[in-house]
Amino acid sequence: MSSVKTQQSRNDDGLAAVVPATAPPQVIKRRRKPLTWDKVSFFAVFLGLPLAIYLLFVIWPFIQAFGYSLTDWSGFSPTQNFIGLENYSKIFTDDIFMKAMGNNILLVIFLPIITIILSLILASLVTVGGSSKGQIKGLRNSSFYRVVSFFPYTIPAIAIGIMWGQIYDPSGGLLNGILTGLGMDQFKDFAWLGDKNTAMIATMFVIVWGFVGFYMVLFVAGIKGIPAELFEAARIDGAGRFRTAVSITIPLIRDNIQTAYIYMGILALDAFVYMAALNSGGGPDNSTLVMAQQLFFTAFSKGQFGLASAMGVVLAVATLIFSGLVFVVNRLTGGDKDVSL
């Protein structure tokens, strides 16, 4: 049956190739036929193939992880017993994991806000820092700043981590070299990543360094999408630069800010690469240990796959709660209401 259809559609194709494009539209009818081989094979390949890969390598592991998290499976043993929520109670009484979770919470609180404020300021300077007379325009040579700021985004996170590990190096590093060069001798041989008071801040700075440029470009694009008439009107009404930024720019690129906040938050809940590169052991006093590191260690070094899966579920739930919170807060404070352009 299907071979007949193949034959037929082949004939049609052949016909279409021979008959000039202006030929009378006898072929339209073919489109109305319920299922041709062309259509069946099209759907099978176009939808089936991507879905198969996606389900097998992404969705199925996600589902399995929830299942594993309820077992005591320790790596390569064939037996895995269902132990209910025991793994979860173990996690929440584990001091080291709770410390890691605390560090992740610190990151979630500070990373998005610092990155977004810094990139918003830079984006505003680039776009509306120009003359207050005549047409609204950005700073001169602003594309140079934009291009350079984006550099870190093209560098693999692991390379960023290794590079900054060297910059923070107590004796041969760039930072202490600059600081002692400026006469601050108390920083001679100071171990930024080895002191529990500075390790987290130094690490956060590295992540901020890596992402400010990207969000700056994102916000610049958002600000440029705002019609210039709005800025003109604000100026005629006597709004200064600061007022314009707070009352016009930020409300109008609110959706971009929300997206940035969620992305940065998800990154802060992970942060594995940076932590692994800068302080692979979790830092002094576990001050830079994050949940993802503990998960990785539990799974691939200790082989406690059930426990590690439960940590993964905690991480996933934390991510969902965070994204939900951002949405709710944005809604409650008036997002989506008066920002439609």
Place this chain on the structure above:
Amino acid sequence: MTTKVSTPERKSLHFQPRTPATSTSDKVVGAVSHTALTIWTLIVILPLLWTFMSSFKTSSEIFASPFALPAEWKLDNYVKAWSEAGIGSAFLNSVLVVAVALVIVMVLGAMCAYVLARYTFPGSRAIYYLMLAGLTFPIFLAMVPLFFVLKNMGLLNTLPGLILVYVGFALPFTVFFLFSFFKSLPHEITEAAALDGAGEWRTFFQVMLPMAKPGLASVAIFNFLGLWNQFLIPVSINAAGPRVLSQELAAFAGQMGYAVDYGALFAAVSVTVIPVLIVYVIFQRQLQGSVSQGTSK
């Protein structure tokens, strides 16, 4: 108001250009802005220059002074990093894996997005939301089961296994982004193609795909960066396999405690950073455009 301005050009171009008289406050604001931006630019660029400069120094030179220029601009460190430390083979592995995965994910992602955007059938919304779910869940959750999925298939610690997983995890972003792109293409063109006798396959490959080129380029750039930078997936499921660049770099830095050769480490980092940076500077115009495209939807 149905026309959509897709170019990142300022609308202010419509205004009559006047010759502005620069006031003192403008000069102050301009100076402050330039200063602030210059400081940030220095913060970005100094670490990179320092890394590049140090990659030519010997370990003792690095410890003697962080600022001094190398005595000789020799490529010894690069030779050492490239061949002895295995950065060379890891670089080629990375190029191979990322290139193959990128081609596959772009083709499959475009096909899937096209079907979801242009055809309504039972379950199409469900599939779309399934893709969205894959974007929000942390990759970490999947790593342990994924390890065993690949093990059972005999693909653990192999480059084909790595490629398939890369494709799987890059797929939701690709579909999500291209979905809105295909949705915005006019329906008349599909009808015209059908009138001319093109089947579903030909319509896609000869009509729709060429029209989607700008969208495809943007997604390809972001997928490239994402896959090239990927660290967690290779260290989890390819720990004992042929290493990719990010893995080799981490391994190299990890053994530094024992065999201190900082010059070679800086060279290894430079080898990782410079090629992508050069490509970025060449294509930065397209990239800036695609950031605005990708986020305004």
